[in-house]
Amino acid sequence: MELGVSIATVAYRWMASLFATPSFVGSLLTAGVTVAGFYYANRQIRNASLQIEQAAERHNEEMTWRRSEFVRKLLSDMANDEKVSLIYRVLDWRDGPALIPKDLQIFFEEDKSGNHHSSKILNIEWSVFVESISVIKNDGWTDPIPYTYRTCFDSFLSFIQQTVTDLRSAKIDEIMYADLTFYCHRIINPLNNLRKPDEIASEKFKDYIVEYYNDETYNYILRCSKYYQGVFIDNDVSLDRASAVISDDMESAPSFESK
Structure with a gap:
């Protein structure tokens, strides 16, 4: 102790x-x-x-919002453009009435042939439309209707080419242009007025786009068509044929990433 x-x-x-x-x-x-x-x-x-x-998340959210707003405005501009709207109607309906863009109505007003009953409305003729989209202009290309088709198709393609520029410069996902993919699908897999696949039209569209625009623009249209095919159901064109067309063209067209 x-x-x-x-x-x-x-x-x-x-x-x-x-x-x-x-x-x-x-x-x-x-x-x-x-x-x-x-x-x-x-x-x-x-x-x-x-x-x-947190700052990075806010930045990413803001950039996503800015990109979506940019895309929304471009698609809205396309929908409100009279020339693009005409092409939308032609590719979708393939016949029936369509409004003539205001700045092209003068060609119908001044036409003395008597072939046109209205300077504001034309009746869509699929065969005339396809023939007007030729790399080499045919003899009647200055007629008001072929000239209107060709001019409006150029406006449509100019918007498409702009989206390609957006994708490359602003890193915008092409899926954001989903509303546009249906009409791109109609370029790759067009239907005639009988709702049948029109391979002649498909080749004409391809030749025209590659000649007057570029491979990158056509390749983007292919990608949009493939996206539409994979996400939506198109009852007018068989999935097998659409896959075959896209597969064949993708082999010959340069990849988007290579540009």
């Missing part, structure tokens, strides 16, 4: 003398400050990292 008390007494005195030493107390205080400093610094780093992540 006395031995235990002695040991405790000695230990107590040793601890007391140790704490009475200024250098030891300073070491303890320094260690405490160092631990607290590390804790504070680590907490600040974590807070800064969280702020950076």
Whole structure:
């Protein structure tokens, strides 16, 4: 018992003398400050990292919104463009009445042939439309109707080419142009007025686009057509034929990434 008390007494005195030493107390205080400093610094780093992540998320959200607004405006401009609207109607309906764009009505008003009963409405004729989209202009291309078809088709393709530029420069996903894919599908897999596949029209469209625009524009139309084929159901064209057409053309057309 006395031995235990002695040991405790000695230990107590040793601890007391140790704490009475200024250098030891300073070491303890320094260690405490160092631990607290590390804790504070680590907490600040974590807070800064969280702020950076949040800022990156906000930036990505803002960029996504900006891109979607850009795409929405372009698609809206296309839908409101009278020339593009005519091509939409031709590719979709293939016959029936269509409004003549206002700035082209003068050609119908000035025409003295008597072949046109209205300067504001034309009756879509699929065969005439296809014939007007030729690389080499035929003799009657200056007639108001072929001239209107050709002019409007150029307006449509100009918008398409703009989307290709957007994809390359602004890193916009082509899927964002989903509303446009139906009409691209009709370029690759056109139907005639009997709702039958028109391979002659498909070849004419391809030759015209490659000749007067470029392979990249045609390749983009192929991609949009493939997207439409994969996401939507098109009862007018068999899936097997659409796949075959796209597969054949994709082998000859340069890839989008290579441009």
